[in-house]
Amino acid sequence: MAAPNIETIVSLSKRRGFVYPASDIYGGLGSSWDYGPLGVELANNIKQSWWRWAVYERDDVEGVDSSIIQNRNVWKYSGHEDTFSDPLVDCRDCKARLRLDKLDVDPADGKAMCSNCGLKNLTEPKDFNLMFRTTVGAASAEDDPTALAYLRPETAQGIFINFKNVLDTSRRKLPFGIAQIGKAFRNEVTPGNFIFRTREFEQMEIEYFCRPEDAPRVHQEWIDAYSAWLDTLGISRENIVHYEQNEKELAHYSDRTVDFLYRFFPEREEEDKQFDELLGIANRTDYDLRVHSKKPEDADGKRINPDSTEDLSYFDPQTNERFYPYCIEPSIGVNRTLLAVLMEAYTERTNDKGEVRVVLQLKPSLAPIKVAVLPLAKNNDGIVTLAKKLKRDLQPSMRAVYDDTGGIGKLYARQDEIGTPFCVTVDHESLEDHAVTVRDRDTWEQERVTISELENYLRSRL
Ligand code: GAP
Secondary structure, eight states: OOOOOHHHHHHHHHHHTSEEETTGGGTOOTTOEEEOHHHHHHHHHHHHHHHIIIIISSSSEEEOOOOSBOOHHHHHHHSHHHHOEEEEEEBTTTOOEEEGGGSOBOTTTOOBOOTTTOOOOBOOOEEEEOOOEEESSSSOTTTOGGGEEEBOSOSHHHHHTTHHHHHHHHTOOSSEEEEEEEEEEOOOSSOBTTTTBOSEEEEEEEEEEEOGGGHHHHHHHHHHHHHHHHHHTTOOGGGEEEEEOOTTTSOTTOSEEEEEEEOOOTTOSSGGGGOEEEEEEEEOTTHHHHHTOOOSOOTTSOOSOSSOOOOOOEEETTTTEEEOOEEEEEEEEHHHHHHHHHHHHEEEEEOTTSOEEEEEOOOTTTOSOSEEEEESOTTOHHHHHHHHHHHHHHTTTSOEEEOOSSOHHHHHHHHHHHTOSEEEEEOTTHHHHOEEEEEETTTOOEEEEEHHHHHHHHHHHO
16 A cells, blocks of 8 residues: 555544644634544643653653743743744745745756746745744733743743753752643744644653763764654654754754654655654754853853843752753654654555455554444343443543444444554343453454453553
């Protein structure tokens, strides 16, 4: 089977309730998406997997949950007010508004070409800041400039400004990290490709602080660690390439960034165009802790940050040194991870009647529903009562559903399509032999299991 493209996933998502177009009843809102009953479960499972792996299974990472709206100075000193922008051009012919850095350049004359009409009649680039603006309190930004605020464009700054709080309250020593999951907002000029690029999205970020001389080694360790974590989500390494950002592409804070590109666009002819960013791992040096630090003066006697009240340097009691730690930052989007997980899991199989079935081979830990309990005869009180009781009994330890809205073949197909690893069928014999049939999503094989053993059986296979 050819690899599914994003359109296949869009259609499955809408049909089965993973993701819907946002504001749909009012005609939608460009590139905004809502997560439905299955999408929210899948996203939560991805976030839980990440948090367990990044925070609980390590001994050196703490979590935080910082505000989306912070003091404007956070974005002034982080550099986002000045530099977090895209170069925009307009096409004088077809009127398309485009990002200059994303356009193909004609090698003959070095001029960028409109990706919409192919002509080269473009205006001079203008910088467009991507931060969403808002005001805090009843004043407008015109009446009171201090009321201006931004929705955060990355969760990272909420970590840097809490560096000292976490250090003091958790009594950590270097190296250690701080993890956060949360929404971020960017007024993207060219959003699109379903949930790949949207204006509102969710990030899972770690800021990992270490001694400056250890940063190159720590950077590599995180690159290796992320390869291993993506394995656990079922994202195959043949669909990932590592990309070293060049000087022009590096963000203003980064010394080196390695992106993991995923094959989000398998339908594109040129292989290198099939891949786009899933995550990035940056060496942010000591940039952020320094810029947020109150420091009376630098070497030239100038005050560096007159607005901050804290110095975010670190004192090493063993060496008696005070310095600004370096920071290695792995940053990944929940939404792009979810898209990659769905693309990897999507398969089609032909049953013995020659019908093509979608089977979503999600890792059981990520599956929105772990088990569906199905009565073979929905008019038989004994079967229905037992099936409903089994569903209720399983629910405390795994997400279970009861479904009697179709024939058994249809019910199996429905669960395959949403990635439910197991279906449990209650039949007439179950009332006599106190056993049920467990059907496996991937092999379609069935096994008879005693009801008293059912929960342990499912748990061991999940
Ligand atoms: N703190 C670093 C940072 O924000 P980034 O490369 O701009 O780095 C990190 O973003 C990750 O966030 C990306 O690799 C991607 O997974 C996700 N992301 C960024 N912009 C996005 C958007 N507009 N829509 C969906 N996900 C996005």
